[in-house]
């Protein structure tokens with residue numbers, strides 16, 4: 001059995017920070033007084049027996065008493081599931097998709113391991129098209145910034161205290177970061193508060209095209225800022241990645257769309 005009942009945000013952060021970063025965490029938001037939630041609760045409880053706590057933890061969160069976590073994860077409906085690994089939200093689920101998922105969990109213990117390969121599953125962004133790549137924080141410093149511009153999460157490889165030289169560990173981490181979601185941007189500031197005009201323009205372009213995207217505020221982490229210049233072989237920000245491939249900076253994006261107004265639809269098929 002690998003279920004932990006989460007009592008509040010502090011508890012969640014404590015649990016998350018004590019876990020191995022490779023472990024899958026399934027955050028399950030439910031309402032204790034809701035029949036649908038009860039059915040799903042039972043399904044998860046049964047399924048969880050198949051998983052060891054070394055590989056996966058199911059974190060149960062009663063949404064009726066956890067306003068703070070609901071706001072943080074933008075939960076608008078329960079039951080609601082968020083699958084997290086290594087600081088990234090791999091997937092969110094509600095409704096019949098969630099039911100099917102829980103059912104398949106019980107049938108086949110490989111289900112979650114499949115999701116572990118996040119290239120196969122899109123990250124959902126709830127009510128917004130923008131996802132902070134680091135919505136979960138694993139370290140102990142200020143938590144107030146989680147909803148907006150938090151510093152990097154679990155991965156100490158991206159910690160500024162680490163060797164700022166570009167090394168293979170950093171390369172691996174950046175490689176995961178650029179593939180965190182199909183459209184990923186590295187910008188200055190956040191989409192709601194870009195801190196340079198180029199970043200602002202790129203955000204506007206993505207919004208105009210109704211593109212769901214993930215982002216990383218490079219002003220929050222100098223290792224990532226320096227590392228991405230080398231990783232992309234590109235000296236400035238913003239930088240756009242689509243399907244894990246570097247597209248370019250703002251000017252290239254503008255030119256690309258000028259040439260092919262349907263560019264995003266084509267590549268994101």
Ligand SMILES: N[C@@H](CCC(=O)N[C@@H](CS)C(=O)NCC(=O)O)C(=O)O
Nearest residue numbers: 196198235236237238249250251252
């Ligand atoms: N025209 C460029 C503008 C980008 C740019 O010049 N960005 C600068 C100023 S925001 C930058 O990122 N400099 C490197 C740095 O700040 O690390 C583009 O196509 O993206």
